[in-house]
Amino acid sequence: MDDKKLSALMEAVRCGSLSKAAAELGYTQSGLTQMMNSLEDELGCAILVRSYNGIRLTPAGEQLLPFIEDAAGSLKRLRDEASQTAAGQVKPIRIGVFPSISKSWLPYILKEYKKKYPGSVIEITVGNMEMQSWLDKDTVDLVLGEESMKGGYKWIPLREDSYFGVVPRDHELADRGRVSVEELVQYPFIMSQILELKQKLRPLIKTPISEAIQINADDDAALLSLVEEGLGVSILPEMSLKGHSELVRVLELDPPIKRTVGIVLPRSVRRHVSDFVNFVKESDQSCI
Secondary structure (H helix, E strand, C coil), X not given: CCHHHHHHHHHHHHHCCHHHHHHHHCCCHXXXXXXHHHHHHHHCCCCEEEECCEEEECHHHHHHHHHHHHHXXXXXXXXXXXXXXXXXXXXXXXEEECHHHHHXXXXXXXXXXXXXXXXXXXXXXECCCCHHHHHHCCCCCEEEEEHHHCCCCEEEEEEEEEEEEEECCCCCCCCCCEEEHHHHCCCCEEEECCHHXXXXXXXXXXXXXXXXXXXEEXXXXXXXXXHHCCCCEEEEEHHHHCCCHHHCEEEEEECCCEEEEEEEECCCCCHHHHHHHHHHXXXXXXXX
C-alpha cells in the first residue's frame, strides 16, 4: 500500500475537501480523486462520502482512520530508514520533550546513553501540548511528557512527579509548609499551559480555575520569574523547580497532586529509537 495515498487521504479529511487537499499537496483534483478511488479498491470498502459540500468519512472510514494513520506513519518511517541506510547515514533520534524534563532529567539520560552508544546522534525539540502533532507529522520519534499526551499512541509510564505550590518569597503564605489547593487559587494565579494540571485541579476547588487565572505561561522558567516578581502564585511539578527553588517559596499541596511522566511513541519505531526507549526504561530513575 502506497503511503502517499494514505497521507493524501489524511490531508483530504483534514481539509474536508478534495479540491483543497489537492491544492495543498500539489495534485490535480482528478488525480487525487483517482488516488482515493484506488485506495478504496485496495481496502475493499468506501471510506469517503463525496458531496457538493465537500467530503466526510463513511462509518467504515471512521473505524479505519486510526489504523490508516498508524500505517502511514510506519510506511514513511520505513521509507526514510531505507533511504538513510542506503546512504550510509546515521539518522538522529528526534526527541520532543517538556521543558521541565529537558532541564532536570534528560541531560543525565543522554550523558549515560552516549557512553553506551557514542556514535548516536540526538535532536531535541522542547515544547508542550503541541508535541502530539509532532508525532502526527513524524517530526519527532518520541515524546517525553505527561500521560495526557498519549492520545492513540503507545504510552510507557516511567515515574511520578509531585506538584508543589509556588509563591513569592515575601508572600503571606511563604512561611507555611503546606497549603491547600483551594486556598492557593484565591490569589492571582499564574497557570502553566499543561492541560493535565488543569484537569487535576478542577475537582479540588469550588470555583472554576479559569476565574483564578490572571496569566498563562507556557515556559516554566518564565512562570517562575513571574512568581518571583510578585505577579502571582502557581503550581509546578518538582522537575520544573530543580535549580530554581531558591527564587521562590515552595509549599507542599493539600491534597497532594502528582503527574505521571513517561514516553509517548508510535507503535513501530526504528531500531536505535527502540534501543533508546529500552535504555530509558532500564535506567535508574532516582536521578530525577
